[in-house]
Amino acid sequence: MQLRFLRKHSTALIALAVYHFVFFFPTLFMGRVVSPNDVFFNFDPWRAVGSADVQNSLLNDPPTAYYTLMSLLRSDWRAFHWNPFVASGIPGFGSSAAAVLSPLILIPALVLPLWCVYGGIIALKLNVAFLFAYLWLREERLGKRAAAIGAIVVAAAGPVAVRWLWQATNATALYPALLWVVLRTARGKRTPAWIVALIALSYALAGFPATMAYGAWLCAIYGLFLLVRERRIVVRRVAIVTIAAALGVLIALPSLIPFAQFVRRTGYLETRVNAAAEYRFPLHHLASFIRPDRLGNPAYHKWDGDPALGRINNYLETTVYVGLIAIPLAIAAILSRRARSRWFWLAALAVVLACMFGLPVLTTLIGQVPGFKYSPLTRLVLLLPVIAGYLSAAGSAWLIRWRRALVAAVIAVLAAGDLAVFAGRFYPYLEPRAATPRSTPTIAFLQAQQKPFRIAPAFDFLWPNSSELYRLEDIRSHFSSEAKYRRLLQRIDPTSFSNPGTVIQFNSLKFNFSDPLISMLGVRYFIEQNGIDIIKWTTFGGTKPGVKEISSPLILTPGMTLQRHIAVGPEPFYAIELPVTVEKTFGAARLNVWLLRDGKVIYARAWAPADIGVMGKIYVPLQVVGGSIVLRVQSIGIRGSMLKGMTTVPGDAPLFYGRVEVPVIFDRQLPDGRLFRNVAEVPRFHGVTRLRNMSEQQFLAATDLDFAREAILTDAGEGAGAPLSSADVVLRSYAEDEQVIDVHASGEAFLASSEKLTPELRVTIDGRDARPVEINLLFAGVRVPEGTHRVVFSRRLARGWWWISAAAIIMGSGLCFFFSLPIVEKRKSKGLTPFIDAARR
Known part of the structure; x- marks a missing residue:
């Protein structure tokens, strides 16, 4: 049985084996894994503590935007509901992160170590696309050998290969699966509902609306063509497939709804209304079908590009290479009478090429179609692998009429080898230890x-x-x-x-x-x-002398303690600047600095000589306004000098100091970066005593707001209300998706926050729902009654939508069970699934 299976599918196995051998050769024999994570060394802080010859800088997004999400997926499921790590918080896996929930990403991310996850993603996308392309082309009755040749083109053609690590190919890898289901349904064949639902669910979670729309429109037009060709409609099959697909989409709804809501809030669509009409390939770009590296290759640190391409002038957007073998095979497809759909796919090829190269009337029409409007029509290149795959299979079916096995094997080896070399030259291969970004x-x-x-x-x-x-x-x-x-x-x-x-x-x-x-x-x-x-000069420029300087320096010796009083006025005064010169150090040298008020220490820090030497100054943040404080400085193992300044308090050391009137001060310098402190930081949750109403324009124009004491109501339907009491606010616990705050006030108070007000947010006071209001343009605040109360801010993705997903799962299970009952005996005699049936044919 196994030998029979291997013999029957030998061409498919040869194509897959050749591609895997060539593409994963560095992994199999050199101990290197596919990984673009060396791009981290293009940026600080990694660049400052290490170096690497970055192999392909174009592959910037997968490491810095998708690899990071996979790390959250593996180890921080609280971020599923809310991701606070970018843009002051965004919906967790209901934003662009939704693409990580695609099974094509989810499975490798959970099963494999992160250092080899890219190879797992590529292998899964490649093999899933190949399997369903093989089934689809066999369903088109092109034969096993021809189907195998076409399948490797569908799965590994250049436009998808260079995008394997982007979410766009989460959808393109499933195009063959959709076409397979459509073809079987049009012919009245049964496809198990659970398979249809799983494909629909995976497709709905792809996370790239443009390529999802491309595939959906292609399948719809293909389905109409098949209905006309077959001249019949099998209503029962169409209904079952439609219901199963709808259930798959409903299961994904808790990710789709917040994703759609977030996309609307981003405003990105409004900035891309003309994208479909703005970009096109010039006619001379046709040469790239034959010479993929005509404009250069970033993997070889060479990119000449083409100014005529404008903003799409990069290797990713300009790749149209589907393999040298595919072109003559597509031409031969015209002669293949066995390929009954060849004219449909030739017409599809003509339309796609016309859109990519900017045929005026057609691009205007296609550019207005929902799903096409907001992306360059040059991205229709992602439909080329499917089209080229079918035409390659059709051409192969005509060519291999003589010496079928040998000719088919040769074509499969050439096609797979060509495409594998193309992809292998583009992707970086790193040693496992270099594939894991280090901390600094x-x-x-x-x-x-x-x-x-x-x-x-x-x-x-x-x-x-x-x-x-x-x-x-x-x-x-x-x-x-x-x-x-x-x-x-x-x-x-x-x-x-x-x-x-x-x-x-x-x-x-x-x-x-x-x-x-x-x-x-x-x-x-x-x-x-x-x-x-740059930042240090911002501080220097915003600093004024606090007292008059005396010309002679103040000598600093080990063990010396100096102290003086400083009056803190209400005008801007964020920090104290102390010029210090370190001449020599002994042992564990440091300069201890304290601030005292009413005999209590309100600030303390030990400054290392290295940190002092960066600026030649130290900075002491002030947390008080008004009155007088005591500055105390103690030298431990440091010999140097400080500036002298006038003093009016008897017994005070004549320390000169500067008044920092901007809220940014130097904090420390580390080997990989310099940190400055924002002295005016407002706590994430705090009470305010004043509310004001403003429009968005007024809010963005106001530069004199004191957010520590007031909040701006930017929700037009919300009034400022009665006067507010001050409140003691204590943050008891903090996590990505939940924060617990205790609030005590002698009257009605208002709890302001810099947590965004989104549909995912729920606020409770002592366990009862409270209505948050929009403050400061897009953040959340809530009124808190008199007394002591526990306030909880919690996030749940797609709050109120999960019951639909649960109902869809139950309905889907019932549907599969119901339709399986009448055919139990039939299954026993004719095979378990369409996959087994296909393998036996």
């Missing part, structure tokens, strides 16, 4: 700090979304952010985002560190590369 001193320091807090790295430091990998809450993002949120950040840094892009980044030259919105967001640390000195 800056990352480790931030992870050790008390949560919650957010960070605002400058430039490409900790490239957006890589913070997910280390569970750090970054206010930047890649792909995922609301339109309102981006407008808020553009006030802080006008260059932070541009409409055609998807990445929020900060330029510290343009960044307004004094903007109160930064404090409202709960940013605690600004981070900059060690070789850049």
Whole structure:
């Protein structure tokens, strides 16, 4: 039986074996795995602590945006409901992260170690696409050998191969499965409902609307063609398949609903209304069907590109290579009478090529079709593998009429080998230890700090979304952010985002560190590369002498303790600056600094000589306003000097100090990054005593807001209400999807937060639901009655929709059981599934 199976499917097995052998050769024989994770070394902090010859920098998104999500999937299921690590929080797996729930990603991510997960994803996509393409082409009655040749083209053609690590191919890998179901249904053949539902569920979770729409339209048109060709409609089969597919989609609804809601809030669609009409390939790009590296190859650090391509001028978007073997086979398909659908697929090829190369009238019409409007029509190249696969199979069926086994085997080897070499030249292969991004001193320091807090790295430091990998809450993002949120950040840094892009980044030259919105967001640390000195000059420029300087220096010796009083006025005064020069150190040298008020220590820190030497100054944050404080400095093992300043209090040391009037001060320098503290950080949850109503435009124009004491109601239907009491707010526990806060107030209070107000949020006070209101443009606040109360902010993805998914699972199980009863005996005599039937034919 096994020999018979191997003999019958020998061409398919040869094609798969050749492709796997060539593509995974470095894994099988050199101990290297497919992984683009070396791109982390293009960015700090990794670049500062290590080096690597990055093999293909174009593969930036999979490591920094998808690998990070897979790490959450494996070890942080609280982030399923809410992901606080990018853009100040987004719906967990109801955003772009929904693509990770596709079985083509989910299974490798859960089963394999992360260092080899990319190879698992590629292998699964390749083999699933090949299996269903093989079944589909055999169902088209092109023969086993021809079907195998076509299947390897469908599964591994260049346009899908270069995108295997993007979510776009979560859908394209299932195109053959959809076509197989459509063809069997049109012919009145039974396809088990559970298989249809599983395919529909997987397709619904693909996470890339454009390619999902491409496949859906292709199948719909293919189905209509088959109904016309077959001249019959098997209503019962169509109904069963439709119901099963609908149930699969309903099961995925808890991910689809928040994804759709979030996409609407992002405003990305509005910025892409003309995308379908804006991009096209010039006619000379036809040469790339023969010469895939005509414009260069980023894997070889060479990209000449083509200016005529505009924003799609990169290897990923310009790849149209479906294999040298596929082109003559597609031409031969015209002669293959056995291929009854060849004219349909030739017409599909003509339409797709016309759209890709910008045929005027057709592109205008297709560009208005739902699902096509918001993506460049050049991406219809993702339909080419299916079309080329069918035509290759049809051409092979005509060619292998003579010496079938030998000719088919030769064609299969050439087609598989050609496509495997193409993909293998594009992907990087790393040693397992290099495939795991390392932690760094800056990352480790931030992870050790008390949560919650957010960070605002400058430039490409900790490239957006890589913070997910280390569970750090970054206010930047890649792909995922609301339109309102981006407008808020553009006030802080006008260059932070541009409409055609998807990445929020900060330029510290343009960044307004004094903007109160930064404090409202709960940013605690600004981070900059060690070789850049922009932020420190912001602090220097915002510092004024606190007292008159005396010319002679104050000598600092080991064991010396100095102390002076400082008056803290109500005007901007965020920190004390102390110029210090370290000349020599002894033993475990340090400079201890304390702030005291009414005899109690309110701040203490030991400054290492290395940190002092970075700026030649130390900074002491102030947490009080008004009155007088005592500054105390003690030298342990340090000989040096400080500046002298006037003093009016008897017994005070003549310490000179500066008044820092901007809320950003130097904190420390580590080998891989320089950290600055936001002294004006507002706690994530805090009580406010004033509410004001403003429109979005008024809010974004107001620069004098004190978010520690007031909140702005930007919900037009909400009034400011009665006067509010001050409140004591204590954060009892903090997790990604739930925060517990105790609030005590002598009257009605208002709890403000920098947690976003989204459909996933539920707020309870003492276990009873409370209605949150929108404050500060898109965040949540809630009124709290007099007394002591426990307030809980919790997130649940697709809150209120899970019952539909559960009902769909129950209905699907019942449907499968019901339709299996009448054919139990038939199964015993004719085979268990369509897969077994196909294998026996």
